Structure formats: C-alpha cells, structure tokens
Amino acid sequence: MTTQTVAGMWAAAVALVVCATVGEKVVSRQASTDKVTVIYWEKWTGSEAEEMRKVVTAFNHSQDKIFVKYLSISGVDTKTMLATAGGDPPDIAGIWQDQICQFADEGALTDLTDMGKAAGLDTSYYIPGFWDGITFRKRLWALPSTPASIALHVRTDLVPPDVNTPETFPKTIEGLDKLVDRISKKRKDGGLQLAGFLPSDPGWWNWAWSGLFGGKLMDGDKVTINSPEAIRAFEWIDTYGKKFGSKEVQSFQSGFGNFGSPQDPFMDGKVATEINGVWKANYMKVFKPGTPWFAVPIPYPADRPDLAGHTILSQDVLTIPRGAKHVKEAFEFLKYVQRQDVMEGLCTGHGKNSPLMKVSEKFFDNHPNKSIRLFDALARSPKAFSQPKVGIYPQMSSEITVAFQEVTTEQKTPKQALDDCQARVQKIWDTYKAQVAGADK
Amino acid sequence: MNKRDARVGILFALPWILGFMIFTIYPLLASLFFSFTNYSVLRPPAMVGAANYVDLAHDGVFWKSLSNTFLYAIGAVPLSAVIAIILAMLLNTKVKGMAVYRTIFFLPSLVPMVALATLFLWIFNGDYGLLNVAFKVVHITPPNWLGDPAWTKWTLILITMWGSGQAMIIYLAGLQDVPVSLYEAADLDGATFWSKTKNVTLPMISPVILFNVIMGMIGSFQVFAIPYVMFPDGAPARATYFYTMYLFDNAFKYQRMGYASAMGWVMFLITVILTLAAMKFSERHVHYEGG
Numbered sequence: 001m002t003t004q005t006v007a008g009m010w011a012a013a014v015a016l017v018v019c020a021t022v023g024e025k026v027v028s029r030q031a032s033t034d035k036v037t038v039i040y041w042e043k044w045t046g047s048e049a050e051e052m053r054k055v056v057t058a059f060n061h062s063q064d065k066i067f068v069k070y071l072s073i074s075g076v077d078t079k080t081m082l083a084t085a086g087g088d089p090p091d092i093a094g095i096w097q098d099q100i101c102q103f104a105d106e107g108a109l110t111d112l113t114d115m116g117k118a119a120g121l122d123t124s125y126y127i128p129g130f131w132d133g134i135t136f137r138k139r140l141w142a143l144p145s146t147p148a149s150i151a152l153h154v155r156t157d158l159v160p161p162d163v164n165t166p167e168t169f170p171k172t173i174e175g176l177d178k179l180v181d182r183i184s185k186k187r188k189d190g191g192l193q194l195a196g197f198l199p200s201d202p203g204w205w206n207w208a209w210s211g212l213f214g215g216k217l218m219d220g221d222k223v224t225i226n227s228p229e230a231i232r233a234f235e236w237i238d239t240y241g242k243k244f245g246s247k248e249v250q251s252f253q254s255g256f257g258n259f260g261s262p263q264d265p266f267m268d269g270k271v272a273t274e275i276n277g278v279w280k281a282n283y284m285k286v287f288k289p290g291t292p293w294f295a296v297p298i299p300y301p302a303d304r305p306d307l308a309g310h311t312i313l314s315q316d317v318l319t320i321p322r323g324a325k326h327v328k329e330a331f332e333f334l335k336y337v338q339r340q341d342v343m344e345g346l347c348t349g350h351g352k353n354s355p356l357m358k359v360s361e362k363f364f365d366n367h368p369n370k371s372i373r374l375f376d377a378l379a380r381s382p383k384a385f386s387q388p389k390v391g392i393y394p395q396m397s398s399e400i401t402v403a404f405q406e407v408t409t410e411q412k413t414p415k416q417a418l419d420d421c422q423a424r425v426q427k428i429w430d431t432y433k434a435q436v437a438g439a440d441k
Numbered sequence: 442m443n444k445r446d447a448r449v450g451i452l453f454a455l456p457w458i459l460g461f462m463i464f465t466i467y468p469l470l471a472s473l474f475f476s477f478t479n480y481s482v483l484r485p486p487a488m489v490g491a492a493n494y495v496d497l498a499h500d501g502v503f504w505k506s507l508s509n510t511f512l513y514a515i516g517a518v519p520l521s522a523v524i525a526i527i528l529a530m531l532l533n534t535k536v537k538g539m540a541v542y543r544t545i546f547f548l549p550s551l552v553p554m555v556a557l558a559t560l561f562l563w564i565f566n567g568d569y570g571l572l573n574v575a576f577k578v579v580h581i582t583p584p585n586w587l588g589d590p591a592w593t594k595w596t597l598i599l600i601t602m603w604g605s606g607q608a609m610i611i612y613l614a615g616l617q618d619v620p621v622s623l624y625e626a627a628d629l630d631g632a633t634f635w636s637k638t639k640n641v642t643l644p645m646i647s648p649v650i651l652f653n654v655i656m657g658m659i660g661s662f663q664v665f666a667i668p669y670v671m672f673p674d675g676a677p678a679r680a681t682y683f684y685t686m687y688l689f690d691n692a693f694k695y696q697r698m699g700y701a702s703a704m705g706w707v708m709f710l711i712t713v714i715l716t717l718a719a720m721k722f723s724e725r726h727v728h729y730e731g732g
Binding site: 007010078081082084085102106107108191247250251252253254255322392394395398401402405406408409411424431435 | 452455479481482483484496501502566567568569570585586587588589590674676677678679690693694695696
C-alpha cells in the first residue's frame, strides 16, 4: 500500500469526523431554525421529569422566539461543572440549593440580580426562607423550581388512639421519646419489629440536628459544629442506640427498602414516625396507596418552646451557568417558571409546596398532599432554616454524617465525634477561604 | 525496511499513537502539573508548590482511606488468587461437559459492577438477606454484613471472589501449558496429588501467579464501583471509604482537582513501588521455562 493511499484514508477519516460534528449541530437545531435554542439540563427522571417537560412544552408553545430543549441528565451538577470549565455549558442547569454557594464561589454561575430585579423577582415575591436560599453574598444566583419543607410523618394506625391526631400528638422531643418507648416492639429473637422513631431514618438531614436543638453550624465566619446544642442533639441521638441496641438498629435498618418502593420502612410499618419532606405523600400514593398518616411539625426540646414550628427547607433550583450562550433567552424561561400559575402547576405535579409568597386557594385545594397547608405554614415560619451558606457545605455535610455514624455505631461519644468533626471542618474552611481569596486576587 | 515502508507503518500506527498521546500521556502530565496547584477546574490553576502533598500527609481521611484500601487489598488479592487457582485446577481435570462448567464459572465475571452491587445488597442484607437467612436456619447468629463497621470490608472481600473468573481463565491457560511429562515422571516416583501440586503445578505456573497477583493488587488499589454503590460515602463512618472514593469526591464533589491529582500521583508511586517489590521478591520464587 502506498503512502498516498494511507494519507487518502486519513483525509477521509478527518472529513467524516468534521461532517459528524457539523451535522450534529445542524440537526440539533433543525427543529427550530428560526428560534433561539436554549439547552436545559435537569436532574429529574420519571414523573418529576415529565412534569417539567409539560412546563417546557407550554413555554415553547407560548411564544415563537425561543425553543427550550429539555434534557434529563444524571449527575447534572458534575457534568454542568465540567461543561462550564470546558466552555460549553448548557444555558440552564437544574441543580440543588445546597450547591449554589460552591458554584458561585467558583464563578460558575451567571449573576441573576439585575435581570431578577427588572423582572420583579425580588425578596417580596418569595417566601423569605426560599429567597434566602437562592441568594449568596447579596447577589441572586438561581431561581426556584420546586422547594420543600420537612415535617414529622406519623402512621395513624401504629400510634395509640390518644395521640393519633395532629392535635394530640406529642409536641416535644421528650413526649416523642415516651411515645417511642410505649409503641416500639421487639421480636422473640431480640431484633426490632417496630421502631417508634429512629434518628437515622432516613438519615438525609444529619447536618440539621444541631439546628433542631437550637444550634448553628456557622456563627458568622466561625465553624460551630460542636456547639452545646449540637452535643445535646447527638447525645439524644445516642440514647436511641442505647434504647434499642446499636447492632439491633443496624440490623433492623439493613432490612429497610428504598424510599421509592413499597418496602420503604414507613410505608411498610417498620417505623411509626419519620422525618420526611412534603413529597412523601406522593410516594405513598404511588407505592402504598391507602397508608394512613398525618404530619406534624418536628418536635422540639421541652425547654426550648421558642423552637416550636421549626422546619428544614430545601429546594431544587434553576441556574444559568457562566459562559451560557443564550443568557437572555434562558432567563425568559426561568421567569416563565416563576409565574404563579406555572409554579403552582409544577409544584402540584411534584407534590411540593410553592416557594412564592402568594399562593392561590386552588393550589391548596388541588394539591395531592392533604397536609399541604401545614408544609406551607412551616416554610413561612421564621424558624425555618436551610443548610449553612458556605462553599464547603458538601464537605461539612459529609463530615457531620461521619460524626453521626460514629455515634450511632458506638465508635465515639457524641462530644468526641463532634469535636473531631469541628477540628476537621474548621481546617477545611480555613483552607477554602485562603484558596477562594487567592483565586479572587 | 526502507523509508517508504517505515512511513506507511507510522501512518498506520498514527491513530493509536495520537490516541495514546492525547488521552494518556497528556492527562498524565497535566495531572502531575495540577498536583502542584490549587485547581478547581472552574478557575485557572494557581501554583502552590508541594502544599497538596504536605496537606495529604496531615489529612486523617487520606490515611483512613489508604489504610482501608490496604486492608482490602491484603484480604482480597491472596484470597482471589487461591480461589482462582483452585477453580482453574478443578476445571483442568478431564470431566465430561467441561466446556459447560468453564462457561458457568466464567460467566459471573461478566456481570456489570453496578448490577453486581445491587445483587449483593440483597444477598448480604443483615435482616432478610439470603446469606443470613441460611445462617439462621442452622442456628448461627449472622453478622450484619452491610452495617457493622467490623464486617463491611470482609463483605467487600467476599464479593471480590465473584469476579475470580477472569484470573481463573489465565490460570487455566497456564495449567494447560504444564508439560504432561512432568506429571508422568512424578507419578512414576509415586508422588501424591499435593506433592505434584507443590512441586510441579505451582512452580510451573508461578509466572502466571505473579502476573495475576500484580494485576489483582493494582485492581484492588483502584476498587471503586461496588463500594460506591453499596456503601454511599463509605458508610458506616468511613469503614468502607476507599482511596479512589476520596479521590473522586475531592475531584468532582469538592472541586479540589489539584488535591485529587496529588492523590492520584501518590497512588501511582505506591503501585510502582509495590510492583517493583513484587518483581524483586519473585526473582527467587518464579520459575521461567528455559530461564
């Protein structure tokens, strides 16, 4: 074979690659050549993805200048970060509220402050707790897609009649403990059969225990993971290991099914009460219809009545990554999602509460969660709190979870676990601050 | 070879050479550079000298993940080798339908990692897992394989045995290369099965054992997918938090790519040192035909 023939084969290969690349770009925009195509990456799959698809379709039909191309992407946060670094991010990325500070510190997000102001999307438009979650360093970085507040869910059929209504259910931690002692059951072999409550189920908000006992993870610029309130919370958590037996709890929990299945411990009747989000009702409707339940605010320590009605807030958010090609058009879609009717439709579909200050009666009437008014009221409470607004939140959360597990597996005392966690996170925070400051110079 | 042939040869090899340079050499050198920087991927890298390496030396989680990885490797590598050799020896016997048996024993190693992890979550479930139900039937109190920090690494080591099929095939090939005349001579001398295994089989397949042990060691240091799916965040309390998981978290969760690059290079050096040590150790114990 001659050199010319091999070179010819090479030329053909290069031409094919060029055609494939250009062709992909042409085809991907063919459906809407006269419109600006906005690429939107979202984390959701299944029914939640479908609800947002309906919103996207409605937006695409509502005007003739912008076409939103909606893609359901797994690992959306990591992929958005890498695509942003590579200079080819999507125009819109649906991430989580707890990532905003980290992404903003890295300069990965478009500042939406001015566009938000011009569109009338300001502090007065949103419930304060949710507005606080999308702002950082006095700038607006995201807009909500669907938010949530958290409450204690109770299985009506697994608690005694004297406490089986929201009105009669114990309001305090101490009252809850007494109830747990009354209703928890063990099998003949010593294993747990029914737990009245388990602090480690579902184990998604380990960072929040300090707050639920009145503490804070950050006090200004200082990490305060081992505050007296946090130690008290972890000591209380430790009592459950002692009450049921640490190994028995581990064994019992290993038999829990996935939360999105009929084997979910709350639906399956293995736990009588569980801290969970507003979305839980939707899951029960799908996986175990007819489960008798009600929701109450998370109990508070008896000597801290000021904490009554507290809750944890979280939200999924829409952001425009840095370097997005169609910022103005992307914001048009974000603005559309914030319309009261659109937002209420989306939140109803997702079984969540609305982040907006104004909520229609229709929203409450049509909502699939019968306790939606409670979740809405909790979200509006001044005692509602979110994750600390620091760029190291992912590390902080991981470290607190490790401390939590060290206590529940009896490897360390609550104080020891939290002191170790404090030392480590403080060091991470100091390093982070120096790095961000260095990068900003 | 004349110049024209050389040119044609290079042109044919060029796709591989380009791929190797772009996708292996460049990332390798880039990661070495990034390991001396503060780099989050989203901002330009800033030189910090050896700070990442110094920080690693003082990082408790780094040492925890490294010791977890070593403990896993110490358990998994020899056990996998023993199981694979035993299986290969069994599958090297003259039994009817051997091809079917060989296929059956090899098939498990083709199961995708995530599917495997999900399957073992059910088998090792502490409450109603297949294994513990079997233990209870014979009145043995079973451990909590997935929840007890003392047992989680053992669980992973046992799961690793599932993938012994790959090594088994290589051992089988090695066993089939052992000259039959050696066994015949041993038979004439009245050697027992154990004596033949010790004095003929194992020495003759020792180069294969060395290869498999080194590959197994490298693979063990890179264990990721199964613990990542079965034990999120290395739960409970980092008992199953392995080196690659911490590296991954630093790179993609905490956006500390410079730190993660330094971790990658430390692991590379550890692997090189252990491989060289294994090669040195093998000089006296590995027998090469004609060598």
